[in-house]
Amino acid sequence: MLNLRLPTIETDQFILRPIQVEDAKDMFEYAGDAENLQFVWFPRHSDPESSKKSIEDFFLTRVDRGIPEAYCVVIKPEMKMIGTVDVHTVRFGDVGEIGYIINKRYWNRGIVSEAVQILISVMFHHCGFSRIEIQHNAENIGSGRVIEKAGFIKEGTYRKRKYEPELGHRSDYHFYAINLDDKIVEERYSKEHYENTIRTKIRP
Numbered sequence: 656m657l658n659l660r661l662p663t664i665e666t667d668q669f670i671l672r673p674i675q676v677e678d679a680k681d682m683f684e685y686a687g688d689a690e691n692l693q694f695v696w697f698p699r700h701s702d703p704e705s706s707k708k709s710i711e712d713f714f715l716t717r718v719d720r721g722i723p724e725a726y727c728v729v730i731k732p733e734m735k736m737i738g739t740v741d742v743h744t745v746r747f748g749d750v751g752e753i754g755y756i757i758n759k760r761y762w763n764r765g766i767v768s769e770a771v772q773i774l775i776s777v778m779f780h781h782c783g784f785s786r787i788e789i790q791h792n793a794e795n796i797g798s799g800r801v802i803e804k805a806g807f808i809k810e811g812t813y814r815k816r817k818y819e820p821e822l823g824h825r826s827d828y829h830f831y832a833i834n835l836d837d838k839i840v841e842e843r844y845s846k847e848h849y850e851n852t853i854r855t856k857i858r859p
């Protein structure tokens with residue numbers, strides 16, 4: 656049985672907490688921007704009301720659908736919600752797939768890398784996942800770097816998997832995973848690391 660409620664975690668740069676309806680305005684800033692959405696699979700939001708509806712229908716229904724609450728990133732010191740780093744799919748009871756998007760004004764500051772690595776620890780040692788999967792469009796270099804830096808192991812490539820309207824062609828997708836008994840877990844995502852490092856950042 657997975658633990659689907661997530662702890663709020665604070666780092667030097669940001670707070671990771673479950674998303675809420677009040678985040679709609681901040682979400683619209685990136686979800687309404689075509690450049691920000693180039694490699695994601697949902698259509699551009701037309702107004703803050705569509706962001707609110709997406710939070711209500713897509714994110715806040717997660718626990719009812721057997722998926723962990725969705726983490727969003729709240730940047731300090733502005734305390735603005737700048738994106739989501741979350742488990743969007745659960746398969747076979749204990750396999751979770753991660754996705755992410757961050758407001759383009761905050762790209763390349765290491766934010767998603769740090770958030771993904773925290774989420775991996777939380778998924779293994781708080782939620783109870785045994786395997787974590789992730790995929791990216793082969794042309795999305797930044798996402799590939801995030802995945803590589805987190806220590807995911809590449810398992811294959813789906814060739815010309817999806818037609819990308821923005822790119823005007825079909826793209827390859829690379830697939831990766833980390834299993835609970837992989838060496839990388841012992842090295843970087845151990846239970847001890849979770850207890851001694853991540854848990855100390857949990858806000859009451």
Ligand SMILES: CC(C)(COP(=O)(O)OP(=O)(O)OC[C@H]1O[C@@H](n2cnc3c(N)ncnc32)[C@H](O)[C@@H]1OP(=O)(O)O)[C@@H](O)C(=O)NCCC(=O)NCCS
Binds near residue numbers: 692766796
């Ligand atoms: C992909 C994305 C999530 C990365 O978030 P981020 O917070 O900027 O990521 P980080 O800063 O942690 O790491 C990005 C890395 O990619 C590198 N990078 C980014 N764009 C790059 C490019 N075009 N070429 C080479 N490297 C690139 C950065 O230099 C950095 O690597 P480094 O730490 O070795 O310097 C963000 O760009 C985003 O939200 N994009 C739009 C949505 C999206 O593509 N989601 C993923 C779908 S799979």
